[in-house]
Amino acid sequence: MIRISKGTDLLILDYYSDNQMAWVAxxxxxxxEVILRRCFHLTLKNIILEDEDEDEDVYTQISELDSLEFIIGEMENDYYVIEPEILGISQRVKIHKNCRINTKCFIAYRDISIFRKISEVIASDIIIGPNKDEIPGEVFNQLIKNFPNSTELTKYARLRIEHILEEFVDASSDYIAQYNDYMNRKVSARNHPFELDYLNKYELHKYEEILFYLKHMLSNESKYLEADWQKQIMKIVLLLYPKYLYAFDNVTIKDVDTGTTKYLDFMLIDFNGHIDIIEIKRPSDYGVISVKQYRNNHIPLKQLSGSVMQLEKYIYYLNRWSVAGEKKLTATYSKNLPDGFKIKIVNPKGLIVLGMDENFTDKQRTDMEIIKRKYKSVIDIVTYDDLIRRLESIIERFRKA
Incomplete structure (x- = not known):
């Protein structure tokens, strides 16, 4: 059994066993070195021997004990610092002295090392504390509470960690895209109910995390630059619309009528290579439809009508570019696509994500639905509240499955 305790200057790991410590010695x-719980890599220098006998071999002394104390961290400027070799990772771990520290902070289901998983997601030192650019203690506790309990478990663990931590640290890779690609390619040849239940559990966790993260973003919108906001929402879109395998930003296209260059904010590519385009606006960037009525109707405001017009133009440019455009885009992004994968321009559709509708009146909701249906054959218009409702419906379905 392992227990972690905080001392004034040291972080101590107590190891107890029904048998003596002969195997450790x-x-x-x-x-x-000895590895405990597939997490802690400990050596002789980490052991505390209170009554060390200089006349007796140290390994003999250890083998006769019922328990051992190991130093796994030392206090530096109010932080317990754990060196990389202790946890078998490449970064130091620093935990503020006021944070709760116990075994659950280090070891998850099936003896998964939590900090090893975090180290696969971020490149810098892992710092848990109250200051800027550190992982807040409550966020770390939330990660521990929701930590997934083997290939899918690893990918999902990385996805969940990135979701929770990316606001506070820079991720070393895009695990959301990796997880989405993995889930899209995953095919089961078995129809045993147990297997379906197993998948349902992970799908439920996935969508719960997406909803949590989206609401967190909406509550902290002002903290995001527009480019960062679009990037994060794009990741959520890839998970909510699994037909899309890839998303590329700042895509150069050509207006063949004038010979000029145009730029798409984002281009989506589905599993067959067909492209669609998406415009992502911040929820607070003006309204969606008017509050006042014009001839008894609520009409689209400039943010919505302008976005619709912009997407319609882009779709026109793409259709006119046609085969030449397919070849150019395929060549441009071939390094990011599987061998032989070809991009196709076949009546692209548009997707607009913008605004909120939570405070709409019934009349506004009706008029908004009419506007959506008017453009639906070409463009899907989605509010952030639509995304929340969609996620809540999916979660409810998986909870009942």
């Missing part, structure tokens, strides 16, 4: 003597 043997491992230390033969391999210079």
């Amino acid at each position: 043997h491992r230390l003597k033969e391999e210079d």
Whole structure:
């Protein structure tokens, strides 16, 4: 059994066993380290021997004990600092002295090392504390509480960690796209109910995390630059619309009528290579439809009508570019696509994500639905409240499955 405790200057790991520590002594003597719970890499220098006998071999002393104390961290400027070799990772871990520290902070289901998983997601030192650019203690506790309990478990663990931590640290890779690609390619040849239940559980967790993250973003919108906001919403779109495997930003296209260059904010590519385009606006960037009525109707405001017009133009440019455009786009993004994968321009559709509708009147909702249906054959108009409702419906379905 393992117990972690905080001392004034040291972070201590207590190891207890029903048997004496002979196996630990043997491992230390033969391999210079012992690994506990597949997480802690400990050596002789980490052991605290209170009554060390200079006349007796240290390994013999260890083998006769019922428990051992190991130093796994030392206090530096109000932070317990754990060196990389202790956890078998490449970064130091720093935990503020006021944070709760116990075994659950280090080890998850099936002896998964939590900090090893975090180290796969971020490149810098892992710092948990109250200051700017540090992982807040409550966020770390939330991660532990929701930590997934083997290939899918690893990918999902990385996805969840990135979701929770990316506001506070820079991710070293895009695990949302990796997880989405993995889930789209995953095919089961078995129809055993147990397997379906197993998948349902992970799908439920996935959508719960997406909803949590989206609401968190909406509550902290002012903290995001527009480009960062679009990037994060794009990741959510890839998970909510699994037909799309890839998304590329700032895509150059050509207006063949004038010979000029145009730029798409984002281009989506589905599993067959067909492209669609998306415009992502911040929820607070003006309204969606008018509050006042014009001839007894609520009409689209400039943000919505302008976005619709912009997408219609882009779709026109793409259709006119046609085969030449397909070849150019395929060549441009071939390094990011599987061998032989070709981009196709076949009546692209548009998607607009913008605004909120939570405070709409019934009349506004009706008129908004009419506007959506008017453009639906070419463009889908989605508010952030639509995304929330969609997620809540999906979650409810999986909870009942």
